[in-house]
């Protein structure tokens with residue numbers, strides 16, 4: 001039997017694609033059965049850069065930016081950099097016309113180092129320091145999202161010139177894929193309470209250098225039902241109308257945060273952008289008519305939905321073994337240090353062998369990492385070849401968001417490199433962290 005007997009489509013000349021919901025569109029099995037991404041063989045990258053290795057498809061990130069800009073032509077789209085930020089990523093998204101949403105002085109510094117125009121940057125965060133606010137005001141970032149009245153005290157002490165602000169509110173909407181990533185309800189640490197809003201509006205009004213231009217909310221992450229955003233629009237336009245009526249201030253911007261769900265495994269629900277656009281347009285029509293309020297400009301802050309599917313992580317299998325309970329494990333050379341999402345949120349992933357087609361007998365296998373914790377699992381009970389061997393490379397799709405940015409050096413293991421692929425070529429944009437890097441911090 002040859003590979004062509006198992007997979008006749010390989011002989012048809014047409015490249016065989018992998019599940020488009022979780023892999024970038026330009027991911028194929030080549031004629032030898034190995035996976036290529038952006039025209040580059042994944043096993044070649046594993047050999048060249050070692051494993052674990054994050055691979056990033058530049059074209060997919062650019063494509064997602066364009067999808068947002070064409071679906072929401074009247075909105076301002078700012079990429080939530082916390083999902084994944086390197087100078088290269090900041091360059092790609094801003095070249096496509098998307099702004100950048102940062103949440104710390106470090107992210108702001110990376111954005112500025114990448115040459116992002118400050119007016120296209122939004123700074124948010126529920127605990128900004130005076131230094132961070134000073135740097136942001138000095139750089140003249142486009143918007144600062146105020147999360148507490150204490151921040152207004154700090155901002156008022158800075159020599160600001162027409163620094164535009166948004167007020168973050170909790171709209172009282174519980175949405176999101178896991179309790180740890182729900183932020184829009186009324187019992188969270190984010191945003192100002194309804195009673196603090198009046199004081200905030202007055203203090204900003206008296207400040208001189210600060211100008212309140214709109215409201216902000218972020219409901220949570222992995223939200224696939226667009227109606228939650230429609231409800232947020234209705235509630236926040238009502239708040240904007242109340243601010244107009246009580247303070248005579250007409251706000252013109254409404255930032256709905258991010259949180260748009262992506263599929264991590266085939267069959268997972270994801271947020272449909274066209275449906276979201278319809279829901280938002282309807283909600284704005286109704287809410288603005290009801291409160292006789294001029295239509296505000298929307299800001300959207302997708303993070304995961306821009307970069308998640310662009311990322312694939314490569315691991316090498318170190319051992320294949322069965323435990324007393326009869327469960328087969330594939331132990332790989334990465335794990336919770338490069339992907340803490342399984343332990344943090346119970347996230348579920350798929351994995352495939354990068355160097356050969358998914359054919360022949362398969363066996364239920366749990367892919368586990370090399371870290372000293374039982375919870376260090378990458379994929380539970382997935383189908384992998386019955387003859388899987390140590391030394392083979394596994395590819396885990398949809399690992400572009402909150403992987404590199406959440407990675408740690410737990411167990412003294414340096415963080416993986418990021419290799420970007422595009423049009424058949426590749427380049428390392430972040431190198432592997434070495435033991436020397438770890439030792440270099442010690443004084």
Ligand SMILES: Cc1ncc(COP(=O)(O)O)c(C=O)c1O
Pocket residue numbers: 080082083101124217218220221222257258259260301302303304305401
């Ligand atoms: C204020 C804000 N905006 C945007 C995002 C991006 O969320 P996501 O990556 O789920 O789109 C987050 C994530 O936590 C956030 O806190």
